[in-house]
Amino acid sequence: MRAVRYAQYGGPEVLSVEQVPIPLPGPTQVRIRVAATSVNAADVHVRSGSMRLLTGRKFPKGTGIDAVGEVEATGADVSSVSVGQRVWAVTGDGRAFGARLGSAAESALFEQAHVTAAPADVTDLGAAATVMPATMAVRTLREAARLLAGERVLVRGATGAVGSAVVQLANALGAHVIALTNAANTDLAQSLGASEVFDYATTRPADIRLVDVIVDTVGTGLMNWRRRLAPGGRMVTLAATPGALASVAAGRVISLAGGPRMSTFIAQPPNHCIAEAARHVEEKFIRPVIDSVYPFEQATAAHRAFESGGLRGRVLLTP
Numbered sequence: 001m002r003a004v005r006y007a008q009y010g011g012p013e014v015l016s017v018e019q020v021p022i023p024l025p026g027p028t029q030v031r032i033r034v035a036a037t038s039v040n041a042a043d044v045h046v047r048s049g050s051m052r053l054l055t056g057r058k059f060p061k062g063t064g065i066d067a068v069g070e071v072e073a074t075g076a077d078v079s080s081v082s083v084g085q086r087v088w089a090v091t092g093d094g095r096a097f098g099a100r101l102g103s104a105a106e107s108a109l110f111e112q113a114h115v116t117a118a119p120a121d122v123t124d125l126g127a128a129a130t131v132m133p134a135t136m137a138v139r140t141l142r143e144a145a146r147l148l149a150g151e152r153v154l155v156r157g158a159t160g161a162v163g164s165a166v167v168q169l170a171n172a173l174g175a176h177v178i179a180l181t182n183a184a185n186t187d188l189a190q191s192l193g194a195s196e197v198f199d200y201a202t203t204r205p206a207d208i209r210l211v212d213v214i215v216d217t218v219g220t221g222l223m224n225w226r227r228r229l230a231p232g233g234r235m236v237t238l239a240a241t242p243g244a245l246a247s248v249a250a251g252r253v254i255s256l257a258g259g260p261r262m263s264t265f266i267a268q269p270p271n272h273c274i275a276e277a278a279r280h281v282e283e284k285f286i287r288p289v290i291d292s293v294y295p296f297e298q299a300t301a302a303h304r305a306f307e308s309g310g311l312r313g314r315v316l317l318t319p
């Protein structure tokens, strides 16, 4: 089968399509015939070598951490999905980052704990564009922030892949959504349900009235943005940069004395979050936002597009 792989860390040009053996599922694994996958920040960080302390020096490596497609084979202990079923999946295991084979391949392995039925009535591209963002929106708004109807929520990076799902779900949950985004994407932020839209290049924290929840997908200046939280406020950052993690740790110490709560998490979405995400996509609370679609052979161009920024939603890869 064909798979996108690389034999050294580096820029997008290290990616190429290779022939590899079809993988055999372990006892708790599901093999998915991949219809589409997406480019995530984690793929780019791992490929660049910036996470090499975690991802090691074993090559070649694969790329891709989510997928939509059909179940091709299952391990002996898999009971939650069956062969032929249309599913979607998000890699839940941090060790899988930088694995020998990612989901940008004709077939990919996932642990059954991270595979659920794909949303019905949504194309494969639409499902691939929403599987990670919608799952992260559920994890962030429902589990971490426990967003309530009527609350004010600020979304930093509101028209990126994850941000666009967060804006939509927050709106569907009855919150007042304030989007911080690239000015060129103001129309997109409004169409997703943001009531107020600010240009991130010119907006300072003090320009925004206090909010109950901040969802951050950027990772910078967190302690300054934290000051925009009302009493009882919560900030959740998805950006697992060293700076963001340090801010969250500092924020946790400060909140011991009372005040707003800061938190973060890294992938490993529980199965119920992936399943709830599918319901929200089926109910059209979260619609796919697709920036562009590339065949595996153009994986270099796809990673380049992701890294150059200015995107409106998801960059996808198809076999």
Ligand SMILES: NC(=O)c1ccc[n+]([C@@H]2O[C@H](COP(=O)([O-])OP(=O)(O)OC[C@H]3O[C@@H](n4cnc5c(N)ncnc54)[C@H](OP(=O)(O)O)[C@@H]3O)[C@@H](O)[C@H]2O)c1
Pocket (backbone or CB within 6 Å): 040, 041, 042, 132, 136, 156, 157, 158, 159, 160, 161, 162, 163, 180, 181, 182, 200, 217, 218, 219, 220, 237, 238, 239, 240, 265, 266, 267, 268, 308, 309, 310, 311, 313
């Ligand atoms: N913790 C987890 O489990 C998890 C899971 C998935 C993703 N993530 C993280 O979530 C983050 C976002 O991922 P993504 O796939 O949504 O990336 P993305 O599509 O590139 O979105 C990031 C958005 O942030 C915008 N942005 C850049 N600087 C900004 C600023 N100063 N203020 C406000 N917005 C700004 C970008 O706009 P322009 O490009 O137009 O400048 C872009 O729209 C990444 O750090 C990723 O690693 C974490």
